[in-house]
Amino acid sequence: MNELELLRQGGVVGGGGAGFPLWKKLASPAETLLINGAECEPVLQSDQYLMLKYPDLLVRAAGRLARIVGAREAVICLKDHYVPQIRALQDALCAARGARSAGELGEDAPIKGAPNEGARIDRARFKGYLYEDAPIRGALNVGAPINGAPIKVVLTKDALNVGAPIEGILTEDAPIKGFLNKGAPINGAPVQDAPAEDAPINGYAQGDAESGGICPPVRLHLLPTVYPIGDEQALVHSATGKTVPPGALPGSVGCCVVSVSTALNGLRALQGKPVLSRFVTIAGEVKHPGVYCAPIGTPVSLLLQAAGGVKISEYRLQLGGPMMGRIAGENEEIVLTKTMGGVLVLPKEHRLVKHADLPLDQVRNRAKSVCIQCRTCTDLCPRHLLGHPIYPHLTMRAFALGNRLEPSAALCMECGICELYACPMGLNPRRVQQLHKSMLREQGQKSTFALKDAPALAEHRAVPSGRVAARAGVSGYLFDTPHQAIQVQTPLVCIPLKQHIGAPSQATVAVGDWVQRGDTIGRMAEGALGCDVHASICGRVERVEQGMVVIRAGE
Ligand code: SF4
Ligand code: SF4
Numbered sequence: 001m002n003e004l005e006l007l008r009q010g011g012v013v014g015g016g017g018a019g020f021p022l023w024k025k026l027a028s029p030a031e032t033l034l035i036n037g038a039e040c041e042p043v044l045q046s047d048q049y050l051m052l053k054y055p056d057l058l059v060r061a062a063g064r065l066a067r068i069v070g071a072r073e074a075v076i077c078l079k080d081h082y083v084p085q086i087r088a089l090q091d092a093l094c095a096a097r098g099a100r101s102a103g104e105l106g107e108d109a110p111i112k113g114a115p116n117e118g119a120r121i122d123r124a125r126f127k128g129y130l131y132e133d134a135p136i137r138g139a140l141n142v143g144a145p146i147n148g149a150p151i152k153v154v155l156t157k158d159a160l161n162v163g164a165p166i167e168g169i170l171t172e173d174a175p176i177k178g179f180l181n182k183g184a185p186i187n188g189a190p191v192q193d194a195p196a197e198d199a200p201i202n203g204y205a206q207g208d209a210e211s212g213g214i215c216p217p218v219r220l221h222l223l224p225t226v227y228p229i230g231d232e233q234a235l236v237h238s239a240t241g242k243t244v245p246p247g248a249l250p251g252s253v254g255c256c257v258v259s260v261s262t263a264l265n266g267l268r269a270l271q272g273k274p275v276l277s278r279f280v281t282i283a284g285e286v287k288h289p290g291v292y293c294a295p296i297g298t299p300v301s302l303l304l305q306a307a308g309g310v311k312i313s314e315y316r317l318q319l320g321g322p323m324m325g326r327i328a329g330e331n332e333e334i335v336l337t338k339t340m341g342g343v344l345v346l347p348k349e350h351r352l353v354k355h356a357d358l359p360l361d362q363v364r365n366r367a368k369s370v371c372i373q374c375r376t377c378t379d380l381c382p383r384h385l386l387g388h389p390i391y392p393h394l395t396m397r398a399f400a401l402g403n404r405l406e407p408s409a410a411l412c413m414e415c416g417i418c419e420l421y422a423c424p425m426g427l428n429p430r431r432v433q434q435l436h437k438s439m440l441r442e443q444g445q446k447s448t449f450a451l452k453d454a455p456a457l458a459e460h461r462a463v464p465s466g467r468v469a470a471r472a473g474v475s476g477y478l479f480d481t482p483h484q485a486i487q488v489q490t491p492l493v494c495i496p497l498k499q500h501i502g503a504p505s506q507a508t509v510a511v512g513d514w515v516q517r518g519d520t521i522g523r524m525a526e527g528a529l530g531c532d533v534h535a536s537i538c539g540r541v542e543r544v545e546q547g548m549v550v551i552r553a554g555e
Contacts, residue, residue, distance in 0.1 A: 010269025041321020063215030
Protein backbone atom coordinates (compact mmCIF):
# COMPACT_ATOMS: atom_id res chain seq x y z
CA MET A 1 0.00 0.00 0.00
CA ASN A 2 1.41 3.42 -0.81
CA GLU A 3 2.07 6.02 1.86
CA LEU A 4 -0.84 8.33 0.96
CA GLU A 5 -3.22 5.40 1.17
CA LEU A 6 -1.82 4.52 4.60
CA LEU A 7 -2.48 8.09 5.76
CA ARG A 8 -6.03 8.00 4.37
CA GLN A 9 -6.83 4.68 5.95
CA GLY A 10 -5.17 5.84 9.18
CA GLY A 11 -7.67 8.70 9.39
CA VAL A 12 -5.06 11.45 9.73
CA VAL A 13 -6.49 14.95 9.44
CA GLY A 14 -5.17 18.37 10.38
CA GLY A 15 -5.30 18.61 14.16
CA GLY A 16 -5.26 22.39 14.19
CA GLY A 17 -8.92 23.05 13.44
CA ALA A 18 -10.05 22.59 9.84
CA GLY A 19 -9.45 18.83 9.61
CA PHE A 20 -7.95 18.79 6.14
CA PRO A 21 -6.97 15.18 5.32
CA LEU A 22 -3.20 14.78 5.47
CA TRP A 23 -3.07 12.39 2.51
CA LYS A 24 -4.62 15.07 0.31
CA LYS A 25 -2.26 17.75 1.56
CA LEU A 26 0.79 15.60 0.92
CA ALA A 27 -0.43 14.55 -2.54
CA SER A 28 0.89 17.82 -4.00
CA PRO A 29 4.66 18.17 -4.26
CA ALA A 30 6.37 20.91 -2.24
CA GLU A 31 9.90 22.22 -1.87
CA THR A 32 9.64 22.79 1.87
CA LEU A 33 7.68 21.00 4.54
CA LEU A 34 6.91 23.22 7.53
CA ILE A 35 5.90 21.72 10.85
CA ASN A 36 3.73 24.26 12.62
CA GLY A 37 4.67 24.24 16.30
CA ALA A 38 3.64 27.84 16.94
CA GLU A 39 0.62 26.92 19.04
CA CYS A 40 -0.43 30.51 18.76
CA GLU A 41 -3.64 30.44 20.71
CA PRO A 42 -3.16 31.66 24.27
CA VAL A 43 -3.63 28.99 26.96
CA LEU A 44 -3.34 25.96 24.66
CA GLN A 45 -0.44 23.67 25.56
CA SER A 46 -1.02 20.43 23.66
CA ASP A 47 1.50 20.95 20.85
CA GLN A 48 4.07 22.37 23.28
CA TYR A 49 3.63 19.23 25.33
CA LEU A 50 4.09 17.00 22.28
CA MET A 51 7.26 18.83 21.23
CA LEU A 52 8.64 18.44 24.72
CA LYS A 53 7.62 14.83 25.10
CA TYR A 54 8.21 13.40 21.64
CA PRO A 55 10.95 15.52 20.00
CA ASP A 56 12.70 12.55 18.40
CA LEU A 57 9.47 11.27 16.89
CA LEU A 58 8.65 14.73 15.60
CA VAL A 59 12.03 15.04 13.90
CA ARG A 60 11.48 11.67 12.26
CA ALA A 61 7.93 12.56 11.31
CA ALA A 62 9.17 15.79 9.70
CA GLY A 63 11.71 13.87 7.65
CA ARG A 64 9.23 11.18 6.58
CA LEU A 65 6.51 13.61 5.55
CA ALA A 66 9.04 15.81 3.75
CA ARG A 67 10.12 12.78 1.75
CA ILE A 68 6.54 12.03 0.77
CA VAL A 69 6.01 15.53 -0.70
CA GLY A 70 9.45 15.50 -2.31
CA ALA A 71 10.65 18.43 -0.20
CA ARG A 72 14.29 19.47 -0.03
CA GLU A 73 14.01 20.10 3.70
CA ALA A 74 11.68 19.99 6.65
CA VAL A 75 11.54 22.92 9.04
CA ILE A 76 10.09 22.62 12.53
CA CYS A 77 8.80 26.08 13.44
CA LEU A 78 8.21 27.03 17.05
CA LYS A 79 8.19 30.21 19.06
CA ASP A 80 11.46 31.60 20.33
CA HIS A 81 10.40 31.42 23.97
CA TYR A 82 9.58 27.70 23.93
CA VAL A 83 12.97 27.07 25.47
CA PRO A 84 12.53 23.53 26.85
CA GLN A 85 11.00 22.46 23.53
CA ILE A 86 13.83 24.06 21.56
CA ARG A 87 16.37 22.20 23.65
CA ALA A 88 14.54 18.92 23.34
CA LEU A 89 14.32 19.28 19.57
CA GLN A 90 17.95 20.31 19.29
CA ASP A 91 18.94 17.17 21.15
CA ALA A 92 16.69 15.10 18.92
CA LEU A 93 18.28 16.67 15.84
CA CYS A 94 21.70 15.84 17.28
CA ALA A 95 20.68 12.25 17.84
CA ALA A 96 19.10 12.04 14.41
CA ARG A 97 22.30 13.26 12.84
CA GLY A 98 24.10 10.51 14.65
CA ALA A 99 21.64 8.10 13.03
CA ARG A 100 22.25 9.59 9.62
CA SER A 101 24.75 6.95 8.78
CA ALA A 102 21.78 4.61 8.93
CA GLY A 103 20.29 6.68 6.17
CA GLU A 104 17.60 8.41 8.18
CA LEU A 105 18.49 12.08 7.71
CA GLY A 106 20.18 14.12 5.03
CA GLU A 107 23.56 15.82 4.97
CA ASP A 108 22.47 19.18 6.20
CA ALA A 109 20.72 18.25 9.38
CA PRO A 110 21.89 20.83 11.93
CA ILE A 111 23.65 19.84 15.07
CA LYS A 112 23.70 21.64 18.34
CA GLY A 113 26.10 24.53 18.28
CA ALA A 114 26.05 24.71 14.51
CA PRO A 115 22.50 25.39 13.54
CA ASN A 116 21.42 26.16 10.03
CA GLU A 117 20.51 29.68 9.06
CA GLY A 118 17.18 30.42 10.62
CA ALA A 119 17.81 28.08 13.49
CA ARG A 120 20.11 30.41 15.35
CA ILE A 121 19.32 30.56 19.02
CA ASP A 122 20.30 33.71 20.77
CA ARG A 123 20.33 33.12 24.47
CA ALA A 124 19.92 36.81 25.12
CA ARG A 125 16.42 36.54 23.74
CA PHE A 126 15.48 34.14 26.46
CA LYS A 127 16.04 36.58 29.28
CA GLY A 128 13.23 36.23 31.66
CA TYR A 129 12.06 32.94 30.24
CA LEU A 130 14.37 30.20 31.41
CA TYR A 131 17.83 29.91 32.75
CA GLU A 132 19.57 26.85 34.02
CA ASP A 133 18.41 27.29 37.55
CA ALA A 134 15.06 28.88 36.89
CA PRO A 135 12.21 27.05 38.54
CA ILE A 136 9.71 25.53 36.19
CA ARG A 137 6.29 25.79 37.70
CA GLY A 138 4.46 22.58 37.53
CA ALA A 139 7.41 20.60 36.20
CA LEU A 140 7.47 17.20 37.73
CA ASN A 141 10.56 15.47 36.56
CA VAL A 142 12.30 15.57 39.90
CA GLY A 143 15.92 14.80 39.43
CA ALA A 144 15.64 14.46 35.70
CA PRO A 145 18.41 16.54 34.18
CA ILE A 146 17.87 18.42 30.98
CA ASN A 147 21.17 18.81 29.18
CA GLY A 148 22.92 18.16 32.46
CA ALA A 149 21.28 21.11 34.15
CA PRO A 150 18.98 19.86 36.87
CA ILE A 151 15.69 21.64 37.04
CA LYS A 152 14.67 22.92 40.41
CA VAL A 153 11.14 21.90 41.01
CA VAL A 154 8.58 24.15 42.56
CA LEU A 155 5.29 22.43 42.97
CA THR A 156 2.49 24.90 42.89
CA LYS A 157 -0.97 24.14 44.06
CA ASP A 158 -1.91 23.54 40.47
CA ALA A 159 0.82 21.01 39.79
CA LEU A 160 -0.40 17.55 38.95
CA ASN A 161 2.11 15.14 40.34
CA VAL A 162 2.57 11.97 38.39
CA GLY A 163 1.62 9.12 40.56
CA ALA A 164 -0.06 11.31 43.10
CA PRO A 165 -3.67 10.49 43.64
CA ILE A 166 -5.95 12.88 41.90
CA GLU A 167 -8.62 13.25 44.44
CA GLY A 168 -12.16 13.99 43.72
CA ILE A 169 -11.82 13.81 39.98
CA LEU A 170 -13.79 10.76 39.08
CA THR A 171 -15.41 8.72 41.72
CA GLU A 172 -16.99 5.40 41.16
CA ASP A 173 -20.56 5.72 40.03
CA ALA A 174 -20.24 9.41 39.32
CA PRO A 175 -22.75 10.08 36.60
CA ILE A 176 -21.59 12.05 33.64
CA LYS A 177 -24.10 14.70 32.83
CA GLY A 178 -24.79 15.45 29.26
CA PHE A 179 -23.87 13.61 26.18
CA LEU A 180 -25.80 10.46 25.49
CA ASN A 181 -26.46 10.05 29.07
CA LYS A 182 -30.18 10.25 28.84
CA GLY A 183 -31.04 8.36 31.95
CA ALA A 184 -28.10 6.04 31.63
CA PRO A 185 -25.27 7.18 33.90
CA ILE A 186 -21.76 6.40 32.80
CA ASN A 187 -20.09 4.92 35.75
CA GLY A 188 -16.65 5.66 37.09
CA ALA A 189 -14.01 6.14 34.48
CA PRO A 190 -10.80 6.34 36.46
CA VAL A 191 -8.02 8.62 35.42
CA GLN A 192 -4.90 6.57 35.06
CA ASP A 193 -1.33 7.35 35.72
CA ALA A 194 0.67 8.00 32.63
CA PRO A 195 1.67 4.77 30.95
CA ALA A 196 5.18 3.62 30.30
CA GLU A 197 6.78 5.31 27.33
CA ASP A 198 6.54 2.33 25.08
CA ALA A 199 3.10 1.19 26.12
CA PRO A 200 0.77 4.15 25.95
CA ILE A 201 -2.95 3.81 26.36
CA ASN A 202 -3.27 6.77 24.07
CA GLY A 203 -0.55 8.80 22.39
CA TYR A 204 2.72 7.86 20.80
CA ALA A 205 5.32 5.18 21.41
CA GLN A 206 8.93 4.89 20.42
CA GLY A 207 7.97 2.05 18.13
CA ASP A 208 6.22 4.63 15.97
CA ALA A 209 9.56 5.84 14.74
CA GLU A 210 10.23 3.16 12.12
CA SER A 211 11.52 4.91 9.05
CA GLY A 212 13.27 3.28 6.17
CA GLY A 213 14.72 5.27 3.31
CA ILE A 214 16.58 8.56 3.16
CA CYS A 215 14.71 11.60 4.41
CA PRO A 216 15.47 15.25 3.69
CA PRO A 217 17.27 17.31 6.35
CA VAL A 218 15.31 18.72 9.26
CA ARG A 219 16.03 22.04 10.96
CA LEU A 220 14.44 24.39 13.47
CA HIS A 221 13.11 27.84 12.80
CA LEU A 222 12.33 30.16 15.68
CA LEU A 223 9.25 32.32 15.33
CA PRO A 224 8.68 35.63 17.10
CA THR A 225 6.27 35.50 20.01
CA VAL A 226 3.44 37.30 18.27
CA TYR A 227 -0.12 36.37 17.39
CA PRO A 228 -1.10 34.85 14.95
CA ILE A 229 2.32 33.70 13.74
CA GLY A 230 0.85 30.18 13.55
CA ASP A 231 -1.40 31.26 10.69
CA GLU A 232 -0.15 29.22 7.72
CA GLN A 233 0.59 32.28 5.65
CA ALA A 234 2.38 34.17 8.42
CA LEU A 235 4.34 31.00 9.18
CA VAL A 236 5.43 30.55 5.56
CA HIS A 237 6.50 34.20 5.44
CA SER A 238 8.52 33.94 8.65
CA ALA A 239 10.19 30.62 7.81
CA THR A 240 10.92 31.12 4.11
CA GLY A 241 10.55 34.84 3.37
CA LYS A 242 7.94 33.99 0.73
CA THR A 243 4.47 35.52 0.72
CA VAL A 244 1.51 33.37 -0.18
CA PRO A 245 -0.67 35.36 -2.61
CA PRO A 246 -4.11 36.44 -1.37
CA GLY A 247 -6.66 33.67 -1.67
CA ALA A 248 -3.99 31.05 -2.38
CA LEU A 249 -2.58 28.17 -0.35
CA PRO A 250 1.02 27.65 0.85
CA GLY A 251 1.49 25.18 -2.01
CA SER A 252 1.49 28.14 -4.40
CA VAL A 253 4.94 29.09 -3.06
CA GLY A 254 6.20 25.53 -2.76
CA CYS A 255 5.36 25.00 0.92
CA CYS A 256 3.34 22.41 2.76
CA VAL A 257 2.36 23.19 6.37
CA VAL A 258 1.49 20.42 8.84
CA SER A 259 0.76 20.81 12.56
CA VAL A 260 2.74 18.99 15.25
CA SER A 261 -0.02 16.57 16.22
CA THR A 262 -0.83 15.88 12.57
CA ALA A 263 2.80 15.06 11.82
CA LEU A 264 2.99 12.65 14.75
CA ASN A 265 -0.28 11.03 13.77
CA GLY A 266 1.05 10.74 10.23
CA LEU A 267 4.15 8.92 11.43
CA ARG A 268 1.97 6.45 13.32
CA ALA A 269 -0.34 5.94 10.37
CA LEU A 270 2.64 5.11 8.18
CA GLN A 271 3.17 2.18 10.56
CA GLY A 272 -0.42 1.10 10.06
CA LYS A 273 -1.66 2.66 13.34
CA PRO A 274 -4.77 4.79 12.95
CA VAL A 275 -5.71 7.93 14.90
CA LEU A 276 -7.52 6.76 18.03
CA SER A 277 -6.86 9.46 20.60
CA ARG A 278 -5.69 13.01 20.92
CA PHE A 279 -4.02 15.35 23.36
CA VAL A 280 -6.24 18.22 24.39
CA THR A 281 -5.80 21.20 26.70
CA ILE A 282 -8.47 21.52 29.36
CA ALA A 283 -8.24 24.91 31.04
CA GLY A 284 -10.08 27.91 32.38
CA GLU A 285 -12.40 27.49 35.35
CA VAL A 286 -11.43 23.90 36.13
CA LYS A 287 -9.56 22.69 39.20
CA HIS A 288 -6.68 21.07 37.33
CA PRO A 289 -5.91 22.74 34.02
CA GLY A 290 -3.58 20.61 31.97
CA VAL A 291 -3.01 18.47 28.91
CA TYR A 292 -5.20 15.38 28.76
CA CYS A 293 -5.09 12.46 26.38
CA ALA A 294 -8.32 10.63 25.69
CA PRO A 295 -9.92 8.39 23.06
CA ILE A 296 -11.60 10.15 20.15
CA GLY A 297 -15.29 10.46 20.97
CA THR A 298 -14.85 10.89 24.73
CA PRO A 299 -17.64 13.11 26.12
CA VAL A 300 -16.23 16.51 27.05
CA SER A 301 -18.21 16.34 30.29
CA LEU A 302 -15.98 13.43 31.28
CA LEU A 303 -12.84 15.40 30.39
CA LEU A 304 -14.03 18.22 32.64
CA GLN A 305 -14.44 15.73 35.46
CA ALA A 306 -10.97 14.42 34.77
CA ALA A 307 -9.74 18.00 35.15
CA GLY A 308 -11.15 18.12 38.65
CA GLY A 309 -14.51 19.54 37.70
CA VAL A 310 -15.68 23.05 36.97
CA LYS A 311 -15.15 25.58 39.75
CA ILE A 312 -18.08 27.84 38.95
CA SER A 313 -21.78 27.19 38.52
CA GLU A 314 -22.54 29.40 35.50
CA TYR A 315 -20.20 28.70 32.64
CA ARG A 316 -19.84 28.21 28.90
CA LEU A 317 -17.33 26.17 26.93
CA GLN A 318 -14.98 27.62 24.37
CA LEU A 319 -13.97 24.85 21.96
CA GLY A 320 -10.49 25.42 20.56
CA GLY A 321 -8.43 28.44 21.53
CA PRO A 322 -9.76 31.69 22.98
CA MET A 323 -9.10 33.67 19.78
CA MET A 324 -10.30 31.35 17.03
CA GLY A 325 -12.35 28.77 18.87
CA ARG A 326 -16.11 28.86 19.13
CA ILE A 327 -18.42 29.14 22.10
CA ALA A 328 -20.50 25.97 22.35
CA GLY A 329 -24.26 26.25 22.60
CA GLU A 330 -25.71 26.15 26.11
CA ASN A 331 -27.13 22.65 25.73
CA GLU A 332 -24.77 21.39 23.07
CA GLU A 333 -23.39 17.95 23.78
CA ILE A 334 -19.80 17.76 22.79
CA VAL A 335 -17.28 15.00 22.31
CA LEU A 336 -13.56 15.04 21.73
CA THR A 337 -12.72 15.03 18.02
CA LYS A 338 -9.51 14.78 16.03
CA THR A 339 -9.54 18.55 15.53
CA MET A 340 -10.26 19.71 19.07
CA GLY A 341 -7.07 21.18 20.54
CA GLY A 342 -8.60 22.67 23.65
CA VAL A 343 -11.62 23.20 25.84
CA LEU A 344 -11.72 26.40 27.86
CA VAL A 345 -14.28 26.79 30.61
CA LEU A 346 -15.37 30.44 30.83
CA PRO A 347 -17.72 32.32 33.13
CA LYS A 348 -20.98 33.18 31.40
CA GLU A 349 -20.22 36.87 31.65
CA HIS A 350 -16.77 36.54 30.07
CA ARG A 351 -15.90 38.92 27.25
CA LEU A 352 -15.47 36.10 24.76
CA VAL A 353 -18.91 34.74 25.55
CA LYS A 354 -20.53 38.17 25.26
CA HIS A 355 -18.91 38.78 21.88
CA ALA A 356 -20.06 35.42 20.57
CA ASP A 357 -23.62 35.76 21.89
CA LEU A 358 -24.32 39.31 20.71
CA PRO A 359 -27.35 39.12 18.39
CA LEU A 360 -26.66 40.14 14.81
CA ASP A 361 -29.09 43.06 14.86
CA GLN A 362 -27.18 44.51 17.80
CA VAL A 363 -23.90 43.95 15.95
CA ARG A 364 -25.36 45.98 13.09
CA ASN A 365 -26.77 48.73 15.30
CA ARG A 366 -23.42 49.11 17.00
CA ALA A 367 -21.63 49.21 13.66
CA LYS A 368 -24.01 51.94 12.47
CA SER A 369 -23.80 54.09 15.54
CA VAL A 370 -20.35 53.52 16.98
CA CYS A 371 -17.88 52.58 14.23
CA ILE A 372 -15.72 55.65 13.74
CA GLN A 373 -14.03 54.26 10.61
CA CYS A 374 -10.66 54.69 12.26
CA ARG A 375 -9.44 51.65 10.26
CA THR A 376 -7.36 50.30 13.18
CA CYS A 377 -8.95 46.94 12.44
CA THR A 378 -7.43 47.07 8.96
CA ASP A 379 -4.09 48.49 10.04
CA LEU A 380 -3.52 45.64 12.53
CA CYS A 381 -5.00 42.84 10.44
CA PRO A 382 -2.22 40.21 10.08
CA ARG A 383 -3.23 39.38 6.51
CA HIS A 384 -3.25 43.10 5.62
CA LEU A 385 0.24 43.34 7.09
CA LEU A 386 1.39 40.64 4.67
CA GLY A 387 0.24 42.78 1.75
CA HIS A 388 -3.15 41.16 1.21
CA PRO A 389 -5.85 43.62 0.13
CA ILE A 390 -8.21 43.00 3.05
CA TYR A 391 -10.09 45.90 4.67
CA PRO A 392 -12.34 45.04 7.61
CA HIS A 393 -13.23 48.70 8.15
CA LEU A 394 -14.78 48.70 4.66
CA THR A 395 -16.74 45.58 5.53
CA MET A 396 -18.01 47.34 8.64
CA ARG A 397 -19.08 50.30 6.53
CA ALA A 398 -20.83 48.09 3.99
CA PHE A 399 -22.51 46.13 6.77
CA ALA A 400 -23.74 49.27 8.50
CA LEU A 401 -25.13 50.68 5.24
CA GLY A 402 -26.43 47.27 4.20
CA ASN A 403 -25.94 48.10 0.53
CA ARG A 404 -23.34 45.58 -0.66
CA LEU A 405 -20.96 42.75 0.26
CA GLU A 406 -17.30 43.63 0.73
CA PRO A 407 -15.33 41.23 -1.54
CA SER A 408 -12.14 41.38 0.51
CA ALA A 409 -13.91 39.69 3.42
CA ALA A 410 -13.17 36.47 1.53
CA LEU A 411 -9.52 36.87 2.57
CA CYS A 412 -10.28 36.85 6.30
CA MET A 413 -8.87 33.91 8.30
CA GLU A 414 -10.91 34.87 11.34
CA CYS A 415 -7.99 35.36 13.72
CA GLY A 416 -9.92 37.82 15.88
CA ILE A 417 -7.22 40.52 16.08
CA CYS A 418 -9.57 43.16 14.69
CA GLU A 419 -12.32 42.31 17.15
CA LEU A 420 -10.58 41.28 20.35
CA TYR A 421 -7.50 43.45 20.12
CA ALA A 422 -7.64 46.30 17.61
CA CYS A 423 -11.04 47.94 17.71
CA PRO A 424 -11.02 50.83 20.21
CA MET A 425 -14.84 50.82 20.28
CA GLY A 426 -15.27 47.17 21.23
CA LEU A 427 -17.11 46.33 18.01
CA ASN A 428 -17.33 43.04 16.14
CA PRO A 429 -15.49 43.37 12.82
CA ARG A 430 -14.64 39.66 12.79
CA ARG A 431 -18.29 38.66 13.14
CA VAL A 432 -19.06 40.96 10.23
CA GLN A 433 -16.18 39.57 8.18
CA GLN A 434 -17.44 36.04 8.83
CA LEU A 435 -20.92 37.02 7.77
CA HIS A 436 -19.84 38.66 4.52
CA LYS A 437 -17.45 35.81 3.79
CA SER A 438 -20.17 33.19 4.11
CA MET A 439 -22.63 35.28 2.06
CA LEU A 440 -20.03 35.72 -0.68
CA ARG A 441 -19.57 31.94 -0.70
CA GLU A 442 -23.31 31.25 -0.74
CA GLN A 443 -23.81 33.65 -3.63
CA GLY A 444 -20.88 32.18 -5.54
CA GLN A 445 -19.15 35.58 -5.70
CA LYS A 446 -15.47 35.03 -6.33
CA SER A 447 -12.91 37.79 -6.80
CA THR A 448 -9.25 37.73 -7.66
CA PHE A 449 -6.86 39.75 -5.59
CA ALA A 450 -3.37 41.02 -6.30
CA LEU A 451 -0.66 40.97 -3.67
CA LYS A 452 0.41 44.46 -2.64
CA ASP A 453 3.49 45.77 -0.92
CA ALA A 454 3.35 45.16 2.81
CA PRO A 455 2.49 48.35 4.76
CA ALA A 456 5.54 50.39 5.74
CA LEU A 457 5.26 49.73 9.46
CA ALA A 458 4.18 46.10 9.15
CA GLU A 459 7.01 44.65 11.18
CA HIS A 460 6.21 46.98 14.09
CA ARG A 461 2.54 46.14 14.12
CA ALA A 462 2.74 42.49 15.01
CA VAL A 463 0.86 41.89 18.26
CA PRO A 464 2.75 40.29 21.19
CA SER A 465 1.11 37.06 22.35
CA GLY A 466 0.94 38.18 25.97
CA ARG A 467 -1.00 41.31 25.02
CA VAL A 468 -3.43 39.20 23.03
CA ALA A 469 -4.05 36.94 26.02
CA ALA A 470 -4.63 39.98 28.23
CA ARG A 471 -7.07 41.61 25.81
CA ALA A 472 -8.95 38.35 25.37
CA GLY A 473 -9.27 38.15 29.15
CA VAL A 474 -7.50 34.81 29.50
CA SER A 475 -4.17 35.79 31.11
CA GLY A 476 -5.37 34.25 34.36
CA TYR A 477 -5.80 30.89 32.64
CA LEU A 478 -2.24 30.58 31.32
CA PHE A 479 -0.22 27.69 32.71
CA ASP A 480 3.16 26.12 32.02
CA THR A 481 3.61 23.10 29.81
CA PRO A 482 3.03 20.08 32.03
CA HIS A 483 5.66 17.42 32.22
CA GLN A 484 3.06 14.69 31.94
CA ALA A 485 -0.29 14.53 30.22
CA ILE A 486 -3.10 12.84 32.10
CA GLN A 487 -4.52 9.75 30.43
CA VAL A 488 -8.27 9.47 30.52
CA GLN A 489 -10.28 6.34 29.93
CA THR A 490 -13.91 6.41 29.05
CA PRO A 491 -16.67 3.83 29.29
CA LEU A 492 -18.38 5.24 26.21
CA VAL A 493 -17.37 7.06 23.05
CA CYS A 494 -19.50 8.81 20.48
CA ILE A 495 -17.46 9.06 17.32
CA PRO A 496 -18.52 11.48 14.57
CA LEU A 497 -18.19 10.03 11.07
CA LYS A 498 -17.19 13.45 9.80
CA GLN A 499 -14.23 15.00 11.56
CA HIS A 500 -12.66 16.37 8.43
CA ILE A 501 -13.24 18.62 5.46
CA GLY A 502 -15.13 16.76 2.77
CA ALA A 503 -17.89 14.19 2.87
CA PRO A 504 -18.63 12.07 5.96
CA SER A 505 -17.33 8.54 5.93
CA GLN A 506 -19.92 5.76 5.65
CA ALA A 507 -20.55 3.59 8.71
CA THR A 508 -19.29 0.04 8.30
CA VAL A 509 -20.73 -1.24 11.59
CA ALA A 510 -24.24 -1.87 12.87
CA VAL A 511 -25.88 -1.82 16.29
CA GLY A 512 -24.77 -4.82 18.30
CA ASP A 513 -21.46 -5.33 16.48
CA TRP A 514 -18.42 -5.96 18.61
CA VAL A 515 -15.42 -3.79 17.70
CA GLN A 516 -11.80 -3.84 18.69
CA ARG A 517 -9.83 -0.66 19.27
CA GLY A 518 -8.52 0.40 15.87
CA ASP A 519 -11.20 -1.32 13.78
CA THR A 520 -12.52 0.75 10.90
CA ILE A 521 -16.06 1.91 11.68
CA GLY A 522 -16.42 4.48 8.89
CA ARG A 523 -14.96 4.27 5.40
CA MET A 524 -14.43 6.93 2.74
CA ALA A 525 -15.14 6.20 -0.87
CA GLU A 526 -11.87 5.79 -2.72
CA GLY A 527 -10.53 9.10 -4.02
CA ALA A 528 -13.14 11.19 -2.14
CA LEU A 529 -11.93 14.00 0.09
CA GLY A 530 -12.00 12.61 3.62
CA CYS A 531 -10.61 9.85 5.79
CA ASP A 532 -11.56 6.57 7.41
CA VAL A 533 -12.77 6.61 11.04
CA HIS A 534 -11.87 4.02 13.68
CA ALA A 535 -13.13 2.62 16.95
CA SER A 536 -11.18 4.33 19.73
CA ILE A 537 -12.13 1.77 22.40
CA CYS A 538 -13.08 -1.91 22.46
CA GLY A 539 -16.75 -2.53 22.97
CA ARG A 540 -20.17 -3.01 21.49
CA VAL A 541 -21.80 -0.63 19.05
CA GLU A 542 -24.75 0.84 20.88
CA ARG A 543 -26.03 3.25 18.27
CA VAL A 544 -25.36 4.35 14.72
CA GLU A 545 -27.30 7.52 14.03
CA GLN A 546 -27.01 11.18 13.13
CA GLY A 547 -23.55 10.73 11.69
CA MET A 548 -22.22 9.15 14.88
CA VAL A 549 -21.19 5.71 16.07
CA VAL A 550 -21.68 5.16 19.78
CA ILE A 551 -19.57 2.42 21.37
CA ARG A 552 -19.89 1.25 24.95
CA ALA A 553 -16.74 -0.25 26.39
CA GLY A 554 -16.72 -3.92 27.34
CA GLU A 555 -14.29 -6.71 28.07
S1 SF4 B 1 -11.37 49.50 14.48
FE1 SF4 B 1 -13.51 49.45 15.16
S2 SF4 B 1 -14.18 51.58 15.08
FE2 SF4 B 1 -12.29 51.46 13.88
S3 SF4 B 1 -13.00 51.09 11.79
FE3 SF4 B 1 -12.60 49.10 12.68
S4 SF4 B 1 -14.58 48.45 13.49
FE4 SF4 B 1 -14.72 50.65 13.13
S1 SF4 C 1 -10.34 38.36 11.80
FE1 SF4 C 1 -9.95 40.53 11.45
S2 SF4 C 1 -7.75 40.75 11.81
FE2 SF4 C 1 -8.12 38.56 11.49
S3 SF4 C 1 -7.82 38.20 9.30
FE3 SF4 C 1 -10.01 38.66 9.59
S4 SF4 C 1 -10.16 40.85 9.26
FE4 SF4 C 1 -8.01 40.42 9.60
